[in-house]
Amino acid sequence: GIQVEQSPPDLILQEGANSTLRCNFSDSVNNLQWFHQNPWGQLINLFYIPSGTKQNGRLSATTVATERYSLLYISSSQTTDSGVYFCAVERGGTGRRALTFGSGTRLQVQP
Amino acid sequence: EAQVTQNPRYLITVTGKKLTVTCSQNMNHEYMSWYRQDPGLGLRQIYYSMNVEVTDKGDVPEGYKVSRKEKRNFPLILESPSPNQTSLYFCASSPDPRGGSYEQYFGPGTRLTVT
Numbered sequence: 001g002i003q004v005e006q007s008p009p010d011l012i013l014q015e016g017a018n019s020t021l022r023c024n025f026s027d028s029v030n031n032l033q034w035f036h037q038n039p040w041g042q043l044i045n046l047f048y049i050p051s052g053t054k055q056n057g058r059l060s061a062t063t064v065a066t067e068r069y070s071l072l073y074i075s076s077s078q079t080t081d082s083g084v085y086f087c088a089v090e091r092g093g094t095g096r097r098a099l100t101f102g103s104g105t106r107l108q109v110q111p
Numbered sequence: 112e113a114q115v116t117q118n119p120r121y122l123i124t125v126t127g128k129k130l131t132v133t134c135s136q137n138m139n140h141e142y143m144s145w146y147r148q149d150p151g152l153g154l155r156q157i158y159y160s161m162n163v164e165v166t167d168k169g170d171v172p173e174g175y176k177v178s179r180k181e182k183r184n185f186p187l188i189l190e191s192p193s194p195n196q197t198s199l200y201f202c203a204s205s206p207d208p209r210g211g212s213y214e215q216y217f218g219p220g221t222r223l224t225v226t
Contacts, residue, residue: 030212031212041222043217043220088154090215095159095167098144098159099215101153
């Protein structure tokens with residue numbers, strides 16, 4: 001099956017700092033999403049980004065499908081950004097539509 | 112507001128006592144699925160449904176049942192829960208993928224503990 005690797009696994013930032021999270025995947029995909037899992041366990045959709053660049057406030061994401069990677073940028077981080085960030089991909093061509101998740105980047109933003 | 116809802120959000124139960132976790136979406140999506148999340152194992156798909164009355168197994172279906180009698184609802188049934196089904200469960204939905212790929216929308220999660 002498809003492999004999804006995220007880096008770094010852990011990240012500690014001071015409030016106000018910027019960061020870049022990376023997601024590498026081993027095969028072509030037709031769906032790539034970034035999620036934030038907050039300390040209460042909820043999975044928050046951040047971006048649906050199979051290719052190209054999107055921005056939403058302090059967050060932006062870029063996927064280069066031909067090179068099989070995606071980046072999530074967090075600028076001016078806040079303590080509420082803490083949690084685990086997951087990249088998930090979907091191969092397509094199958095009705096199962098199962099998302100394969102990376103192991104996540106655990107982000108801690110300190111005041 | 113477009114959303115996927117799950118109930119209950121938290122549940123503590125005992126081995127063998129049948130339970131149902133409900134999932135409902137208000138976006139008229141054809142596709143729905145269930146995942147469980149466990150430490151060290153990540154999120155794994157349990158069952159999925161392409162439309163009403165069309166369901167199939169995912170990666171870890173043992174010990175679970177599902178039904179899809181209405182488009183908006185996709186309940187997860189544990190006929191005889193066991194402690195190894197203690198987990199965080201997520202329901203997801205998406206439009207029919209005919210002609211392209213579509214975002215998947217996740218519910219808020221149900222934290223289940225089986226003692």
